Amino acid sequence: MTAPAPRPGSVALITGGTGGFGRALAATLLAGDVRVVLADLDGERARATAAELGADFEALDVTDRAANAAVVERVEARHGRLDAAFLNAGISAAKSEDELDLDEFLHVVDVDLFGVVYGTVAARPAIRRAGGGAIVVTASLAGLSPMATDPGYSVAKGGAVAFVRSMAPRLAREGTTITAICPGFADTAIIDRIRDQFTQAGFPVLTAAEVADAMVAAWTSGEPGAAYVVQPGVGTVPYRFKGVPSARTAAGETAVVPEALRPPSMR
Numbered sequence: 001m002t003a004p005a006p007r008p009g010s011v012a013l014i015t016g017g018t019g020g021f022g023r024a025l026a027a028t029l030l031a032g033d034v035r036v037v038l039a040d041l042d043g044e045r046a047r048a049t050a051a052e053l054g055a056d057f058e059a060l061d062v063t064d065r066a067a068n069a070a071v072v073e074r075v076e077a078r079h080g081r082l083d084a085a086f087l088n089a090g091i092s093a094a095k096s097e098d099e100l101d102l103d104e105f106l107h108v109v110d111v112d113l114f115g116v117v118y119g120t121v122a123a124r125p126a127i128r129r130a131g132g133g134a135i136v137v138t139a140s141l142a143g144l145s146p147m148a149t150d151p152g153y154s155v156a157k158g159g160a161v162a163f164v165r166s167m168a169p170r171l172a173r174e175g176t177t178i179t180a181i182c183p184g185f186a187d188t189a190i191i192d193r194i195r196d197q198f199t200q201a202g203f204p205v206l207t208a209a210e211v212a213d214a215m216v217a218a219w220t221s222g223e224p225g226a227a228y229v230v231q232p233g234v235g236t237v238p239y240r241f242k243g244v245p246s247a248r249t250a251a252g253e254t255a256v257v258p259e260a261l262r263p264p265s266m267r
């Protein structure tokens with residue numbers, strides 16, 4: 001996927017912005033004169049990372065609904081607009097045991113799925129006020145195929161892909177393209193626990209820069225509701241979803257969902 005660069009002077013918000021993908025994306029965007037705001041859990045390391053990059057920092061726990069809205073408000077107040085929101089914060093389970101740790105499962109879903117929902121709701125009106133733009137969600141390959149070692153992660157990322165696809169039509173009507181990025185394993189802190197096993201097996205992992213390029217392309221030339229797979233040696237390719245069988249009427253024709261059941265913007 002090759003894509004035009006974002007317009008210089010546009011404003012991007014990146015959640016989980018001081019982690020591996022966030023830093024790589026920020027560096028790419030800043031080099032193109034995009035104004036970048038990194039939102040992440042508060043801490044010395046996070047603040048220092050943003051300062052080193054030359055990006056703004058906003059303390060944010062993406063599971064806090066009100067905080068998502070407040071961050072977007074501050075971005076608009078400071079920069080006058082918001083053009084793109086990269087909803088990228090994410091965690092995986094710390095251990096993979098046969099017994100599910102329900103507290104951990106729910107926490108992963110809270111961050112990786114509901115963080116995306118809250119972020120979308122918060123960013124939507126600001127991007128609309130800017131005349132349209134993009135929301136790019138960092139999902140995962142684990143959202144498209146089962147991850148037996150971390151069911152909560154798979155549920156959250158699969159939910160994020162479903163959310164993106166379901167929200168796309170209403171957002172597209174107001175000029176905002178929502179897409180999902182579904183990378184395979186990439187070399188960031190999130191794979192610290194298992195990196196040695198990849199190395200020993202000679203299993204290829206992505207660089208953060210490769211994923212950042214896919215995120216930029218999703219912003220500037222993504223198709224509404226698309227999920228882009230990013231894999232080593234493959235590049236960035238749109239995932240083709242297989243359709244489901246439609247209901248048939250008594251006459252054997254394809255049944256269409258009644259108009260009254262669609263959201264007002266889609267009638």
Ligand SMILES: NC(=O)c1ccc[n+]([C@@H]2O[C@H](COP(=O)([O-])OP(=O)(O)OC[C@H]3O[C@@H](n4cnc5c(N)ncnc54)[C@H](O)[C@@H]3O)[C@@H](O)[C@H]2O)c1
Nearest residue numbers: 016018019020021041061062088089090140185186188190
């Ligand atoms: N690295 C991979 O192999 C890989 C593959 C597919 C998808 N992903 C996804 O990419 C995204 C970025 O991950 P990464 O690889 O850069 O890992 P990372 O651990 O380097 O970065 C994740 C960032 O999210 C932040 N974060 C965690 N919980 C948060 C919360 N509640 N609120 C705000 N920020 C929070 C962390 O502080 C960190 O900066 C995640 O959503 C991850 O699930 C990663």
